Amino acid sequence: MPTLKEAPAEATIVSHQLMLRAGLVTQTTAGIYSWLPLGLRTLTKVAKIISEEQEAIGANQVLLSTVQPAKLWLASGRYNSYGEEMLRFKDRRDHELLYGPTNEEQVTDIFQRFVKSYRQLPQNLFQIQWKFRDEIRPRFGVMRGREFLMKDGYSFDIDKAGAERTYQAVFGSYLKTFRRMGLTPIPVRADSGAIGGDMSHEFQILAETGESLLYYDAVLDNSEQTKHEDLTSIYAVAEEKYDPRTCPVPEQRLRQSRGIEVGHVFYFGTKYTKSMGVSVMGPEGTPIYPEMGSYGIGVSRLVGAIIESSHDKNGIIWPESVAPFHVGLVNFQEEDISCKEIAETLYGRLCAANISVLYDDRPERPGVKLANMDLIGLPWQIWVGPQKAAQGKIELKKRSTGRVQEHTSESLMNFFQPL
């Protein structure tokens, strides 16, 4: 639990400051971070939620290499156009390689090896893998790093109608994914930029400290409840595209909030399959070019974004689904026999009930321990101190509300058991 009292001066946004202070990550070099135990636990939970929602729509997980040969990008025409953000190098035999900034070419190449007939369509593949983009000014910690963990998915359909169905399915899975992390996602119609293509949405999550100002239909604040069938067409735009004269949403239904981009979906048709000459045998016996989409979520970025959307002046407030541990157990007097016995017994019972517990029995002052617990932001804190212990009592604090309740060990176990 390597916490810091002060954030290093280079951390200018709250998530970066809190991630360094709470010991979630540590910088290796500019824009490159290593994940410490608490941070890795959250990163793993975020990745797991993403995988589960991709599997729920029938996508298959793969894991592509981080290093790619330049020739794949020469085939698509992007090797020269991608720019300096691509980290290029040569191996000892002078072959041109690169650290993948994205994987459209590589997945299309794999698709081509194994998929020969329209009967094998649709295909929807995803991976969660490290990428590298050599940003000229890496900043904001893991929010705009150079080496970052990304979930990228790629779909291949027989025709445009199929590709649009897949786009809708991924779109829906993204809304679920972000909601499971306690976030409010706003899908904003976007340009397709370097990826190219016909249709694209950014997923922004609401956070007061967000980088963009969004204008959107209030339906999206509560889109889980809405009966609207096609959420891709609901009004949501970034500030630079907002024009009150043309905005179709009535004023009383228009919302304005700041957001952070955490995902991006693209439908780009046959751009890569045509440029790379990837076809399958169609039902008529003639080759057809599959219609593709690609879909990304910034996995490591999300850890920062969740903190931006959920913190207070004392530290992080983790949503339960992504907290590194469910409970922090604080023994105020680690040398007091009664405190030690109560704390250790509770620790054993909570672990046995499959509730993840971080047990702080360091010889530190109670104030330091409580400040650390607030900083690292576990959803629940259990306090064991000598005064209450003498009455057979312990205290339970809910991090998000700050409310403290008295419990016996029994009532505490009953409180957590149904989880």
Place this chain on the structure above:
Amino acid sequence: MPTLKEAPAEATIVSHQLMLRAGLVTQTTAGIYSWLPLGLRTLTKVAKIISEEQEAIGANQVLLSTVQPAKLWLASGRYNSYGEEMLRFKDRRDHELLYGPTNEEQVTDIFQRFVKSYRQLPQNLFQIQWKFRDEIRPRFGVMRGREFLMKDGYSFDIDKAGAERTYQAVFGSYLKTFRRMGLTPIPVRADSGAIGGDMSHEFQILAETGESLLYYDAVLDNSEQTKHEDLTSIYAVAEEKYDPRTCPVPEQRLRQSRGIEVGHVFYFGTKYTKSMGVSVMGPEGTPIYPEMGSYGIGVSRLVGAIIESSHDKNGIIWPESVAPFHVGLVNFQEEDISCKEIAETLYGRLCAANISVLYDDRPERPGVKLANMDLIGLPWQIWVGPQKAAQGKIELKKRSTGRVQEHTSESLMNFFQPL
């Protein structure tokens, strides 16, 4: 399930051939592989077993960046000595970086930032992360690739006695780890090579196709049962070190088998802490240099090694703990209503019972499907065909023995349920 009838000619060893034929991996470029769905499922299970056994000895998981700054290696003196296997490059701002081939420097650097006092020792950190070693002749598929997944662990102790206790604990966890994968591990005393240091063991697993010939005390064949307390000192050497005149093991207890290296442990004392100037405040108030060890398991290599140790002429025979799915469900007549109903009901019931099932309902001939199932090597096959289905029967084949038993759906569920 992108299986191949023939392995590409460059695959000269059986695990490489079977991994390509069974569609576990596909080559991106020389020595660099991408993992397809079945392969990734096994890779993930292998990694999970390794993590669990590291956590069981109190090691904490971290995740260090794949890209490192050259300056860390200049500090330890290894930047120039490591040789051409290190993949070096410059970023757009002309900073010297490298793709980590191992992480002693990086972990020592992180240790130094957070650990200031002997009271914070011991520390035992591990990660499972991609590494790159630019082998001049990458070969044998994932067994000797350039980009590979490795579990690497690093320990810091206050003194030599502590470091030796940690070495023993990791040593024991490695034996358990490999046994959980159905393997027989042989710890062979080794040179410490490029890592440097005082004590080192290689973990070899037995496989007829192994690269090294080992001579070892028969006690190790069954070390789980042995009461021997210190397994680090039991006789086991590679052929080049075997000398019948000095071998301390009586002939009737001496075994000779081929092995594949899958792990390596090193105790190297203060080599890196001294060269990098990393000390902590000792109990006497004077700085001390922590004693280090490092511990590696080739995670992606293990997938190949398990196949080398467990296959037959028809394909892979996965040990249950690392099989991509527990059961393969083959419907011979996907258009037969009765077959379809039996197969789909069973599929639902097995999934509900948390038994992972790969359901093959492709419109292929039964012979093709059975050959594919043998090739991919799931522990159990359930066959649903029209003749048996008419009698309310199905067949269950155990891949490792080839034995086929008749079942009703009920008796089959009873067979699997207690899992």
